[in-house]
Amino acid sequence: MSPQFDFPMFVAQDLAAARGERTLFSSVSFALAPGELLEVTGANGSGKTTLLRVLCGLMQPMAGAVHWRGEDIRALREDYHRDLAYVGHLNGVKGELTPLENVAFARAMAAQGDDAASAPLALSTLGLTTQQQRLPSKVLSQGQKRRVALARALFGRAKLWIFDEPFAALDAGAIALVAERISAHVRGGGVAVLSSHQDVPFDGVQRRQLRLGAPASASAARP
Amino acid sequence: MISGFFQLIKRELLLAVRRRGDVLSLLVFFVIVVSLFPFGVGPELETLREIASGVVWVAALLATMLSLSRLFANDYADGALEQLVLLPMPLTLMVLAKIVAHWLLTGLPLALVAPLLGLQYGLTGVPLLVMSLAIAAGSPALSAIGAIGAALTLGLRGGGVLLSLLVLPLFVPILIFGAGAVDAAVHGAAFGAHLLLLSACSIAALVLAPLASAAALRIAIE
Numbered sequence A: 001m002s003p004q005f006d007f008p009m010f011v012a013q014d015l016a017a018a019r020g021e022r023t024l025f026s027s028v029s030f031a032l033a034p035g036e037l038l039e040v041t042g043a044n045g046s047g048k049t050t051l052l053r054v055l056c057g058l059m060q061p062m063a064g065a066v067h068w069r070g071e072d073i074r075a076l077r078e079d080y081h082r083d084l085a086y087v088g089h090l091n092g093v094k095g096e097l098t099p100l101e102n103v104a105f106a107r108a109m110a111a112q113g114d115d116a117a118s119a120p121l122a123l124s125t126l127g128l129t130t131q132q133q134r135l136p137s138k139v140l141s142q143g144q145k146r147r148v149a150l151a152r153a154l155f156g157r158a159k160l161w162i163f164d165e166p167f168a169a170l171d172a173g174a175i176a177l178v179a180e181r182i183s184a185h186v187r188g189g190g191v192a193v194l195s196s197h198q199d200v201p202f203d204g205v206q207r208r209q210l211r212l213g214a215p216a217s218a219s220a221a222r223p
Numbered sequence B: 001m002i003s004g005f006f007q008l009i010k011r012e013l014l015l016a017v018r019r020r021g022d023v024l025s026l027l028v029f030f031v032i033v034v035s036l037f038p039f040g041v042g043p044e045l046e047t048l049r050e051i052a053s054g055v056v057w058v059a060a061l062l063a064t065m066l067s068l069s070r071l072f073a074n075d076y077a078d079g080a081l082e083q084l085v086l087l088p089m090p091l092t093l094m095v096l097a098k099i100v101a102h103w104l105l106t107g108l109p110l111a112l113v114a115p116l117l118g119l120q121y122g123l124t125g126v127p128l129l130v131m132s133l134a135i136a137a138g139s140p141a142l143s144a145i146g147a148i149g150a151a152l153t154l155g156l157r158g159g160g161v162l163l164s165l166l167v168l169p170l171f172v173p174i175l176i177f178g179a180g181a182v183d184a185a186v187h188g189a190a191f192g193a194h195l196l197l198l199s200a201c202s203i204a205a206l207v208l209a210p211l212a213s214a215a216a217l218r219i220a221i222e
Helices: A048-056 A078-083 A099-110 A118-125 A142-154 A172-187 B002-018 B020-041 B045-068 B070-077 B080-085 B091-105 B107-120 B126-152 B159-186 B192-220
Strands: A010-019 A022-032 A036-041 A063-068 A084-087 A160-164 A191-195 A206-211
Touching: A010 A048, A022 A036, A022 A048, A022 A063, A022 A206, A036 A048, A036 A172, A048 A084, A048 A160, A048 A191, A078 A084, A084 A142, A099 A118, A099 A142, A099 B002, A118 A142, A142 A160, A142 A172, A160 A172, A172 A191, B002 B020, B002 B091, B020 B045, B020 B107, B045 B070, B045 B091, B045 B107, B045 B126, B045 B159, B070 B080, B070 B091, B070 B126, B070 B192, B080 B091, B080 B192, B091 B107, B091 B126, B091 B192, B107 B126, B126 B159, B126 B192, B159 B192
Parallel strands: A036 A191, A036 A206, A084 A160, A160 A191
Antiparallel strands: A010 A022, A010 A063
């Protein structure tokens, strides 16, 4: 755990974004310290995915900036990517590759030490049998593909987890498993930002909420 | 970072092995287009020898065009491109790895097949070798310039046609030097300068194109 536990690691300042002519959100600000989890909620179309993409640096905000460890992510770029695990709305799982190859590739690229055993371990922890791990990913069900996408992120060493609807298409058992993994990450001094429609319990975690689309409550207040 | 570069090339090659049809159909297209000309032009060897260099090069450009639209499109459609953009390596390096893999899967096979097609046009000996060398030296530029077009047209409807309109005019210098090299060899003239110019184009394109392509990708994924 970090000695400066309350130093904000991940800060968003006055973010604004638009889709076409319509402003999705404006003046969204928050500051997350290590060991905090931010839940982004809001109706469909309120800009949750856009906000998460802005936080990753995949999209440029119309206004405002995102800071990681006190530096603008636009200046950090790949240094920021080293600390970041993102699971998007799309799984990004290659159908031609097996789950094992998908996870192993992500592991190798993240340069977090290629412990070859950890890819099978990550997948079997998330409930894919050894046989399923060796099938082409395109024959897997939607929920199983989601598990492969999550396996890449949940067992890496990234400090910051940004997950867009991580529980979509997962069954109850997998949801509990993923929630437990996220809780453990946050309790261990990590930072997580999630968007979700489900009310999933996270054990022993400082949980903050950010509601998009509701007037005058755009900035997160500490509970 | 360098190991990541090779990991990425390995991934592209693995994906291509799983989708062998893509590379094969490209080669079959190249062979068929080149083989059609003798039927139209007639079987006179003198004429065929004259047009061989141009025909083979134009067919190689078209075959490369066909494969370019897939360069980023598959990864874009399934979300893998977002993950690639967020890799802890500079985006230009990621694009360069894609370009190198694309060349290994198009330019290199085309260069290997081209001498066989040259035989159909009555070429023998040195011109066949020069044809192969010229395609091998010039096609990296095609992959690199093509990557700019592929990134610019990513996610657009009818992107394929637009891609051709954007990229084919930029292929003209490569076509001139490439066909020139083979022509010179056919007529027994010195062809070294053409090959050097082709290599120079490729090196310049490999240095500059990833920058432009990376900038276009950033816009495309927004």
